[in-house]
């Protein structure tokens with residue numbers, strides 16, 4: 001992408017501008033983009049929310065967010081002044097048509113001062129129920145008409161099941177053309193998630209073995225150390241399956257398993273992902289128990305600190321049955337993947353924050369080495385580390401130094417930071433630039449979202465109709481969630497330790513080896 005300073009003028013209208021997403025993600029990302037010249041010269045952000053706030057208070061609050069969360073850290077006073085001059089706020093009731101009239105006047109003023117019609121981006125950073133109102137009101141106020149210049153960005157959660165997602169799609173497409181709709185999944189903006197396509201399709205080495213003949217199973221882990229962070233009201237109605245599996249993990253699965261695209265055109269990539277979603281074997285209601293497992297954290301210890309159980313969190317019912325952990329086994333019914341299990345798991349309050357895809361290859365077909373040499377044998381494993389310490393690890397066997405033949409697994413590493421001398425940028429920065437450019441590749445199309453809901457519907461229905469008997473069933477700070485271990489053990493496998501843990505373990509082994517060699521005590 002090139003520097004955007006010469007782009008048409010852009011006005012971003014944020015609905016929900018007094019909220020957390022605007023504060024933590026949107027404005028810090030826009031600020032970083034401004035700092036790096038990704039925004040056009042004529043650029044404005046109009047914040048709308050219910051809260052009565054003056055422009056100055058609005059700017060002061062956003063400055064705090066930029067200080068805390070932007071990659072560029074604390075802004076200098078001149079740079080902040082120049083960025084802040086593009087920010088304005090308007091207290092508004094989103095259901096009231098008068099709000100849209102005011103907005104129209106404001107946008108027309110901006111167009112006039114810039115000498116042409118700006119690209120208008122309506123960003124819905126609002127609670128989900130408002131997504132049902134705003135598009136229709138924008139349309140009624142004739143703010144959605146210009147297909148080439150008006151865009152709407154919709155945050156997750158996109159519905160809470162297939163039925164409500166379809167309804168939302170109908171509401172959106174009644175007022176906006178599909179080409180104007182940008183449904184965000186911030187995981188798709190992460191560098192390492194995008195790198196899955198580069199890794200698979202820009203290298204000749206891996207694609208020939210990327211199938212059922214060489215791969216035994218694939219595990220996708222998104223582990224979080226945090227709990228629900230004051231989002232009890234939202235989380236109680238959502239749970240891990242809806243919050244994470246339906247969107248982020250299934251999107252990663254699509255990138256790992258989809259067929260090679262013919263081009264990088266937005267619809268070509270999205271078609272290939274949708275094909276994959278359609279190939280996921282439906283889970284029949286009577287097989288949900290052998291295909292999915294759920295958990296909820298009890299009290300425990302994380303990094304030496306005592307943390308409360310989920311049921312003790314604010315706004316959570318004392319007998320809540322909401323899952324904070326979900327694990328699912330999918331199969332993909334096509335030639336490439338027949339009978340290869342894809343295990344997906346995610347949970348809150350796990351020991352470390354790590355998102356990773358582990359591709360476990362099959363063992364060699366014939367072991368010609370003596371049994372002694374193979375004591376530590378492990379089949380090849382490829383780990384795509386999405387966060388933190390973004391990178392890729394390939395594990396293979398090597399001969400240990402020594403007279404006898406003794407094989408040991410060793411790792412080959414690629415770290416983003418080391419290779420490119422730069423930390424990956426915030427996902428929202430990439431996604432916001434794409435919305436400005438009108439590039440939909442990283443955004444979800446209506447059919448994709450509906451297909452993803454269809455995939456998890458049987459699990460949602462089964463879990464909603466039978467309360468879990470054993471919640472809470474894992475301690476905060478523990479990797480082991482019994483039902484998930486049982487889920488994978490039935491296939492004779494186990495969850496692979498994420499490479500963060502592996503690296504720490506290796507580091508310990510290495511340190512004690514060094515100590516042994518030098519004769520010092522560890």
Ligand code: BG6
Nearest residue numbers: 156186224226243244248355387
């Ligand atoms: C959000 C979920 O979509 O993703 C949160 O609603 C979760 O519950 C977050 O914590 C995780 O995102 P990241 O980028 O921190 O891995």
